[in-house]
Every structure is written in C-alpha cells, then in structure tokens.
Amino acid sequence: MDRRMLWVLAAALLLVGCDAPGNGGPEAGAESEVSEAESAEPDISVTLKPAQMKWVGAQIFRNECAGQLDCLVHWNEGEAFPSLGIGHFIWYPKGVEDRFIESFPALIQYMVQRQAPVPDWLRKLEPFDAPWPDRQAFLAAQDSVEVAELRSFLAGTQGLQAEFIVRRAKQSLTDVVAEAPADQRASVRTRLKALAATPGGIYALMDYVNFKGEGLSRMERYKGQGWGLLQVLLAMEADTAGKPALDRFREAAATVLKRRAANAENPIERERWLEGWLKRLESYREPVDMPAST
Template sequence: MIALSCLVGQRAAAALSLSHQESLRIGRQIWQNECGGTVAGLTSWNAGEDFASLGIGHFIWYPAGESGPFEESFPKLLAYVKKQGAKLPGPLLPPNTDCPWNSRAQFLAAASTPEMIQLRKFLAGTIDLQADFLVRRLQEALPKMLSAAPASKRAAIERNFNRVAGSAQGCYALIDYVNFKGEGVLATERYHDRGWGLLQVIEGMSGGGEGAAATREFAESAEAVLRKRVRNAPAERHEARWLTGWLNRVATYRSG
C-alpha cells in the first residue's frame, strides 16, 4: 500500500491510499496516454521539442547545455528507481547525467543501437517503479501549489484537490495531469503570465460536488486551461497541432 500524505507544515492536506496494483493500473493508463502503451514509445523525442521523452510518463531529459522552460523529470525518476534497488544500464550511468543524444535527429538515428535497446529494456523492466514514482509526485504537488498560491486561495485549492482525490478515478486524473502538464508553479511554465498546470486547473473549479461530479468538473477546467494555453502560445510553436490529443487525454478522466 502506498499511503500518500501531502503535508503543509504539520497539517495533513490530503491523504491518499493506493495499493501497488492501483498505482500500477494508473501507471499503465498513463503509459497508454503517452505512447499507446508500446515498448517502442518508451524512448521518444517528439517533433518540435528540444528534449527526449522517456518511460511510461514520457519523463523529460535534456541534452547537455539545454534547460528549456519545462521541468526535467527523468533524472528524478532515475534517482528514485536507483534508491529502490534497480540497476541502471550503461547509457544512464555517470558521467551520462545529461541526455547523450543532442538532437531529435541523432536520437531517431540511434533507435536500433545497442545503447537505445538497452535503455528501452531497462524502462520496460521498471514499469512498476515508474508507476510508483508517478503516484509519489502527487504527494509533493499539493504543498508546492499551496506555497505558490496567495493565502486567500489556499483553502479553496485544498478543498478542490481533496474533492477530486476522493475517488479512484479522481486520483488517476490528478496523477495524470500533474505528470502531463506539471504542478503549475514554475515561472518558466507560463505564456503571457498564464500557467497551464495542476494549480491552474484546480483554481478553475468552483463547484461543490464529490466523486464523479468532482472529476467531471476537473476535466472541464483542464480543457479550458489547455485551450487557453494554445491561444497564448507563441505562434512559432504551433501548439494547436497538439490540442486534439490533449483534449482526448483529458476526456479519459470522465470515464472509468
């Protein structure tokens, strides 16, 4: 059982209990969302992006010299799985702290190399640990959001978070979205000073329903936040090309 207690100071803001099987189910759904649940999709580099996307959560890994506006999550995953006793393959051992492929072209050209095959095998063999990592990220999200929000909004944010987290489907929605678009607390993850992370979705909720009603409201707010992101995005990023896929992903929050 993974018991998640999101703490703010000494006060428990949320407590979620998910069995290993439940966290694995959520992890596999996120894997499906990211790349159709394929082993080949565990090593990806999407067009228009400056980083590799690895594992079931398409965790971001930047090449040396790149930082980008989005939070890098793959090194954190590696630290977690290593702590759990997993043996890292050669391509992930020091000094390879940065992505060893410097561009999407290099990455795609290396798709059938021994190093990439070894990396893919490692990722396919640690699905359960990656799922646990995804769940645990949510443990850290609420304190971050409350810390970033104005004091006047914190009670509503905590209340809405807990409404969604009150059901298994709501837990999936929260875990998927925070992996998908982040917590929404980084100043670099803004267009025209408007974020698109979990914080912004929860701030957009104003109802009082529980269970399925709360999850539906969360999905509606997520759709609105993502549409606003696309409207605010720099024209050269052409983010409208991704919107249909994003909305299809959010639609899975309503089912189940």
C-alpha cells in the same frame, strides 16, 4: 545527480509501494497510506493497493504511448529534448535549457536508489545529459545498443516508474495551496480534497501532474499564464449545483490547455497537440475497471 533537479510536483496524495519483483518495494498485496505531512489539512490522504497503483501506471502509459513499447524512448517533433518512459519524462541534451521541468534524471536517481538494473552506460554519464544533441541525431541512433538497452530497461521497470510518479506527486500539496492567491487557498484545498476522495479524481491528479506539471514554475508560462495543476484548480467552477469535482476538473483543464495553445508561439500546439491533450482529458472519469481497494 543533476543540477536541474527541481522538485515539487503537485497533487494531493499518496503512496503505495510497487509489487514488481526484485525492486525492494513492499510485498505484493501490502497496503500503505501516506497522509499529507506537515500540512494544514492532514485529513487529505489516499490509500491505494499495489494492483490499483499498477492500474494508474498503465493508464498513464496508455495516455503517453498508446501502450507501444517503442514509444518509451521517443523525441517529439517540435521539441528540443527526448521524452522517456511511461510518463514521457523529459531529458535535456547538453546546452539545452527549456522552460519545462526536467524529470528523467530524478527518475534514474530513484531507480538507482531502488537498486534497479540501470544500464551501465547510463550510470556512467557525466554530466547526466541526454547523449543526442538533437532529434536528427536521436533518430540516427535508433538501432544502437544504447537505445535498445534503454528501451528494454524502461519496458521492464514500468512498475517502478509508476511508483516514482506517485511518490513525487505527493510532495507538493502544501506548495500548490501556498502558491494560490490568499483568498482562494481554502477553495484550492477543498477541491484537492474532493478530487482525492474518488478513484477517478486520484487518477486525474496523478496523470495531470505528470502530463502538465504542478504549475508552480515561473518558467512554465506563456504570456504570464501557466497550465499546471494549480491553474486548473483555480479555474474550477465552484460546487454550486452538485456537479462532481472530477467533472469540474476535466472542464477546467480543457479551458487551461486551450488557453495555453492560444498563447503558444509555436503553432504546432494549436494545430497538432491540442486535440490529443483534450482527448486525454476525456479519460478523467470514474473508472469502471480499477481493481477494488478491499
């Protein structure tokens, strides 16, 4: 659908179908398991029930939008692109080529494949670029029929968006491990396995990949240093004192994001965004309200 569709998003996971009505997924209550395909570590696998999948999607929506539906169609100040849906998927306008991996076109392609009611004007876009050239034009269009339809569509397909996040997250485990320095690959694999073994670790992996990417793109670097999942896994402390993997992941992510903000040319990352990033990391704890897996 789009020339910029680059796909590998990192994590260690999984899949579960979504139980949203009419989306073509497994029946409600069905349970599916996805093991790491064609991997050196086939024992890293996760099983989630649809209720758990919806819980994870709800947490990501809360992180990105504080649960506010208006935020489903949004353009952050200081950015050259809108962010859409529960995962704030990036969509570039015509002529914009930023360092961040675009994800909204792939989401819509997935929605079409799943026979979701994608608005006609969205289906007919050619090329598939964001129709607003800049933030000012976007804000001026907030009362338009197109924006209203897009917001309604994204509000009504949150389950499918969560499923998309999970499905794409499983795709790149081998790439994340392979990209690690040779002498650290075993450690990276072990850390992924430990995180995938607990509900909080599963959520943290999924959310961080959606939040800051897998860390494989050479474009997603400031001063040669990335901030994705791979970089966090490499920054994790060794398990020498019995500290849970999730705690070590959260602390490493904070270190990596502080480094990103320090390296950024745009001061908005240090002055406004970093505080919110660090607050988001505090949600990376074992949940007390996730539905039971049995």
